[in-house]
Amino acid sequence: MKDTILIDSYAQIKHNQNGKFRAAVRSSVLDLLSLKHKILGDEEVLKTPRIQFLYFHHIFQDELKNFENLLEYLSKDHVFISHSEAVDRLLTDRVDKPYIAWSSDDGIQNNMLAAKALNKYGASCCFYINPASIGLTDVEKIKHFCREKLEMPPVAFLSWNEVELLQRQGHEIGNHTFKHDMVSQLTQEQFEEDFLKADTILTQKCGPIKHFAYTYGRFENFTKPAFKFVMNNGYQSCISASRGCHINGKGMLNKNKVFLRRDQIIADWNLSHIKHFLIKGVQELDYNTNFLPKSLD
Ligand SMILES: [Zn+2]
Numbered sequence: 001m002k003d004t005i006l007i008d009s010y011a012q013i014k015h016n017q018n019g020k021f022r023a024a025v026r027s028s029v030l031d032l033l034s035l036k037h038k039i040l041g042d043e044e045v046l047k048t049p050r051i052q053f054l055y056f057h058h059i060f061q062d063e064l065k066n067f068e069n070l071l072e073y074l075s076k077d078h079v080f081i082s083h084s085e086a087v088d089r090l091l092t093d094r095v096d097k098p099y100i101a102w103s104s105d106d107g108i109q110n111n112m113l114a115a116k117a118l119n120k121y122g123a124s125c126c127f128y129i130n131p132a133s134i135g136l137t138d139v140e141k142i143k144h145f146c147r148e149k150l151e152m153p154p155v156a157f158l159s160w161n162e163v164e165l166l167q168r169q170g171h172e173i174g175n176h177t178f179k180h181d182m183v184s185q186l187t188q189e190q191f192e193e194d195f196l197k198a199d200t201i202l203t204q205k206c207g208p209i210k211h212f213a214y215t216y217g218r219f220e221n222f223t224k225p226a227f228k229f230v231m232n233n234g235y236q237s238c239i240s241a242s243r244g245c246h247i248n249g250k251g252m253l254n255k256n257k258v259f260l261r262r263d264q265i266i267a268d269w270n271l272s273h274i275k276h277f278l279i280k281g282v283q284e285l286d287y288n289t290n291f292l293p294k295s296l297d
Contacts, residue, residue: 005139007153008110010060010268016153027273034272037279045282047077049095051086051246052281053239053262055103055213058155059114063267067114070271071121074100080118083126083172083211087237090290091255093248103127103239103262105176105213107134107163109156115166127166128176128213131201133157149180149215160205167206174211175199175235183214188225195230210236217241217262224296231256244289245281259292 007013017023037043059067074080078100081089086101088094102118104111107129118125133149136142136157143154158166167173177183178198183191195212202209212230214222217240230238237260244261263277 005154006142006156008060008155009062010058010266011062013153014268027270030270030273030276033276034270037276038272042279042283043275045279046275047098048282048285049097049247050099050282050285051090051095052078052098052100052278053083053086053103053245053260054100054265055105055241055262056114056265056267057104057106057150058108058110059117059267060110061113064113064117066269066271067267068117068120070265070267070274071117071123073271075121080121080123082124082170083174084236087211087255087258087260090246090248091253091258093251093253095246095248101126103174103213105215105217105241106130106150106180107158107176109158109162111158111166112162115169115171118171119169124170124172125166126172126174126211127158127163128174128211129158129163129202130176130178130180131198131205132179134163135159145180163206172211173202173206173209174213175202175209176213177215180215182216182221183226184221184223188223188229191223191226192229195226195233199233210234211239212237213239213241217264219293219295222296224292227259227292227296228256242293243277243281245285246290247285247287248290250287253290257292258290259296261289 078098081099083101102125105128133145146152146154175198178194212235239260242261243263
């Protein structure tokens with residue numbers, strides 16, 4: 001869709017962002033931490049066998065080069081596997097290499113550009129989408145959805161044809177709720193209704209859905225009864241957006257107890273800053289982070 005009201009570059013998002021001073025401070029801190037890793041040779045830890053889930057929301061044209069550089073860098077020490085394979089390897093205790101499984105939330109149209117880059121590296125991605133925004137063409141509705149649900153300027157969303165194309169390219173589709181409400185602000189009944197609505201539509205359009213990513217991603221944005229409901233509906237996994245990666249080594253895991261973590265990537269970020277988050281994740285690698293956090297239990 002070509003519409004000047006919809007943004008089509010990451011530069012436009014940065015331009016509209018508040019807190020430029022805070023961003024500059026954050027960047028300086030990350031520069032220092034990256035320097036420390038360089039001096040200590042910490043990058044070696046990235047060769048540690050583990051399952052690392054990485055996700056992004058968007059890859060705009062002006063982020064593409066950086067995204068390809070990141071893929072190139074990660075492909076040297078990691079094996080890219082599908083979301084389903086990553087979950088299966090973790091549950092069956094087959095985490096024998098450094099694995100990365102990609103996913104993306106919100107179904108933004110430039111996911112097609114991301115897929116093109118991922119395809120070059122044979123990397124399968126799980127696209128977590130909201131049926132309420134897929135195929136939206138009404139600019140007022142797009143503006144409303146982006147402002148109210150995604151807290152970002154208006155962007156184009158994938159069409160159902162594009163979703164199908166992603167599947168044909170070997171990517172997976174996951175449930176990200178029907179209309180991107182915050183689960184912790186819904187009653188259990190409202191959540192169940194929304195979840196089943198999304199599941200029914202996605203199953204009709206894409207076939208059986210096995211993975212769920214709840215919206216907003218912090219632990220406090222989700223609830224234990226909602227987690228139980230998802231898993232009781234035959235799903236294989238439920239994923240947050242809290243940083244951290246996974247290791248097993250203690251045998252089979254019960255999927256109904258496993259709660260996944262992911263690291264967000266903004267391709268525009270400096271590569272050394274992304275490395276910092278990955279290194280930190282490995283340094284804090286702990287068997288217990290495979291499970292529901294205490295705050296949700
Ligand atoms: Zn989302």
